Structure formats: structure tokens, C-alpha cells
Amino acid sequence: MSNPRQNRIHFSYPNSDTLLLTLRGAWSLHDGLMTFTETEKAISVTPNIKKLTFDVQQITHWDSSLVTFVLRILSYCSSRHIDVDRTHLPDGVQRLVSLATSVPERQDARRKVIHEAWLARIGKKVVVTFEGGREMVAFIGEAAQAFLALLTGKARFRRSDFLLIIQECGAQALPIVSLISFLVGLILAFVGAVQLQQFGAQIYVANLVGLGMAREMGAMMTGIIMGGRTGASFAAQLGTMRVNQEIDAMTTLGLSPMEFLVLPRMLALSLMMPLLCLYADVLGILGGMVVGVTMLDLGFIEYCHQTQATLSLMDFFVGLVKSVVFGILVAIAGCLRGMQSGNSSAAVGIAATSAVVTSIVFIVVSDSILTVIYDVLGV
């Protein structure tokens, strides 16, 4: 059979007002649907057709493709007041056709696509943005309330949860923080070395790396790592809990999700961040030292001395304050997006993405503000 679709249908006119469709062969979805144009033509060439009937004796196999074809004929003929005699169709087809037509389409079911003017769309976006800002402020307020409750000893959460989160966002982040901060130290040293070597001042690589890591890069890199790692995981976890109605279950029991879920996460992250940051500082300086000792012919002791002479405790303190702020912000971004998450798997994905984006924006913006404040204060 060269073209199985061609020979499956044959038209004849037993009476002047009757069209007989002889169907044969196998009607399978895998051969494609029957085109309707020939049937349409066969019906329309004889305008006085009042009745349409079928002969299906030679059909060997049928599936949805035949049912779809019959439904097409039905809807075409009903608009032209042609009577369709279904009694000769296979039993199953008759039943499926009546099943498909038994529940009429709900009038309000189909969606209307409404095209809005661009001004209206911009307006809506602005409203949504403001609404988002309001939600964020409300969230921060609630988190602050929960924190107050904690200070007065009224906040309730499970200690084991808290310790588990500490482990997840503390110890388990060490490998990635080590790798990234070591390499950042290395990169800083390289960039500085190229310039400073021209003046024979390669010893100042130690100053550059030390100050850069302690005041800025240690906190910043840890913040961004934790935003991508822990912020996303907070959002995904809380989002999935929302989808599974776990958060609703908590609320109905009178347990505040803010105290039970958000507070331990914020506490854990803002406690662990300065520790990770300090660790990143040390690893970054180590990275710089590797470049200094192996490529710039600086002595190990010499490099240590220079670093020690440059860095004051204040420099570390400045970085640590930043890291605490970043920790709180990353936790807020992650928890906020998780709690806001919609009710589907796609929404959880969006929540996780949005948590990372929000974390990074928060980190960079707050870093700029803090740097300006430090400058004004002269630290």
C-alpha cells in the first residue's frame, strides 16, 4: 500500500439526496488523520443532499482517528442541516461519539484572550512591582517580630531543625567556599602582580590581596556562594512545603511558619556567614601567598610579615559586619521567595531562581551602601 490514506474512503450516491461514505482499511493515528477536504467537496458538489450514511464493512482496524473524522463530519453536517445516519458505524465509534457529544462545552470554559493597551500593561506592571515591595516589607516586619519573640523567649521552633540548618549552611558549605576563595585570592594576586612588578613593588601584592580579601572579597564571595547554594535551597524547600500544604498544616495548628521555618534559617545563616567569611579571608590570603612565593620570588616569612603589617583587626571586622548583613539578606531573599511560591512545580523553580537573583541584587546593593558608610565613618 503506497499511500494508505488515499484508499480509505470512497464516495457514492445511492439516491439523489443521499451520500454514502464507504470506509475501508486500517484507520490508525500513526498514518495521520484523514483530510477533510475531499469529504467537504463530495458534500458540497450536490447541493440537495439531505442524508449521509456510512458503510464500514471493510474497515480492518480503527482508533481515535476515525472518531475524530466522524465528529468533523457531524459538526460540518449539522451546520448544513444534513442528516447523518450513524447506525452503520462500528458500535464502539457510535458510543464514543455520543460520549464526546454528551457533555456540552461549558460556556465559560474557553478563555478569552484580552489584548490590553500598552499603557494598561505598564500600569499593571507598576502595581505588581509595588505590591511585591509591600509584601517584602511586610515579610521583613514579620521576621523582625519573630526575632523579637525570640529575644523575649517566646518564639517556638525545633532545636534539631536549627542545628540541621546550621550544619547545612555552615560545615557543608566549606568545600565550595574553600575552592572559590582560594582562587579569588590567586586571581587578585595575579592581577596585582602584573602591574606592581613593573615598579619592582611586587611585595605590595600581599597588601592588595590581604586588604581585598578581608574588607571586600571574602564577604562578597561567601555571600554570593551562599545566595546560590543556600538561598535557592531555602526557596525550593519552603516552596515545596507550600505546594504540599505543609505550611497550611502548620498554620492550622497555630504554629507560626515565620517562627518555625523562617527564623531558624535566618539565625543559622547570619551566624554561619561571618565564620565562613573569616575562613574565606584566610584561604584567599593563602591563594595570594601561593602566587607570591612561587611566581614573584617573595619569601614565605616576608609575605606573612607584609600581610600582618598591612592588616588591622578593623579590616577583618569591616568584612565580618558585611557578611552578617549579607547572611540576613540571603536568608530573607530565600525564605521570602519560598513563602511567596505558587502552587506548582514550575512555580517552585521560579521561586528558587528568583531567590538567587534577589540575593545577588541585595548583596551588591547593600555592599555599595556599606562601603559608602565605611568611607564616611573613616574605617
Place this chain on the structure above:
Amino acid sequence: MDAKPHIAIQNLTMAYGDIVIQRDLDFTIQCGDIFIIMGASGCGKSTLLRHLVGLKPPSRGDVEYAGESFWNADVQRREGMMRRFGVLFQSGALWSSMTLAENIGLPLTEYTHLTRHDIREIVALKLALVGLAGFEGYYPHEISGGMQKRAGLARAMALDPEILFFDEPSAGLDPISSRHLDDLILELRDSLGATIVMVTHELPSIFAVGTNSVFLDVETKTMLAVGAPRTLLEESPNPQIRTFLTRGETT
């Protein structure tokens, strides 16, 4: 109905690691049967279903479809056989990031050469069959649980499968919706000529649609009886089966 075996479960033992769920299951399902897998909660009904549809390999034994070994076949052959199944999962398992039309259309786009227009028409037919005409553009979370289940059924039927598997189709539905679903299943079996395998412990459903059944026992970890539910109720000497089928209300 021509009584030739469609699915043969042979000496099947199911286990998670060392924990045996059910052992030595051995029964056949005839073409055109509405076969009920029943038993108390936790006896391994859904696990058995996972073995039948190819989601979990058995620790011993095999399943045969129309005389062909399923678990000894190579992966490609097995996937070919799986394409002839339709599965309705417990909570519908619709893909939540896709509209109903995309949910039903996906298997059609992947496994047939139909044009987009043709697919749209088939999708409309399948949705009409389950009473959801016009809901093409909806996302699963925008419709009720009962509608999600019916949409899941429409997706299971997308490729005109020879065997339909249902995992607790009426769980979470009100009695009327559940009854409608039973009627729909019966109607589809009669018109499509499909074999239906159903996990359920809804007694009204079991008696209304089941033509044959197997009872899995949670204590002895094996099957206790095979037979039409009504026959089991009237004739089974086993007190556990009688208690189950009468909800423990009579002696």
C-alpha cells in the same frame, strides 16, 4: 470478549531492598477484563502496578504481555511495549507547567507524525470524552481534583492504548463523581476494547466494574485469591477476603 490472556504475572516477587512486599504472585489477566487489584492499605497494590507498567523491576519473576516477556526484553523493546499502556496515577500526575492541551498533546507529538492541527483535534476529542470540552487552555492547578483526574485519564488515553492502568481512580472523589468515573471507565472499555487494570479499595467500584480481581494479603505477603469480586464475596471461604469485601459488617 475473546478470552485470551493479555497479561500474565509469573511467580512475581516484589521487594524494596531486603524487605519483601509480596511474593509468588501468579495470575493472568484476560483481554477486555476490568481487573481489580485489591487489599488492605500497605499490602503493595500500588507497588504491583509499578511493576506492571515498567517503573520498578521485580526482584524475581516476570510479567508477560500477549505472550511476550516484559522484564527480559531489551530496553528498546520494553519501551515499545510501554507505549501501548496508558497510566492514570493516583493524583493525576499532570505536568503542572503545561496546559491540559499540552499535557495530552505531548505523547502525540512525540510518538506520531500528526500535524499540529490534527493533534489539536485529537486533544479536543479526548477532553470531550472525559467531559472536559473547552478546557484546553487551563493549567492543572486551575481545575478541581476530580477534573484533574479526568484530564489524567484523557492523557492516559492519548495514544489509544491497549491496556489502561488506574491507581485508585476514585480516591478523593465524591460518590457521584466516583460513580461517573466508573461509568466512564466501563464505557471506554466497551468502546475501545481495552484491557483495564485498576488498583482500588472502593467497594462500590469493585463490585460495579470489576470482572476479575486478585486479593493481596498484607500478613502472609502473597495473594489469597483470584476471581470475580462478586464470586469472591459469595463463595470465598477465606474470612479475610469476606471481611474486606463486606467492610467487616457481617460475619
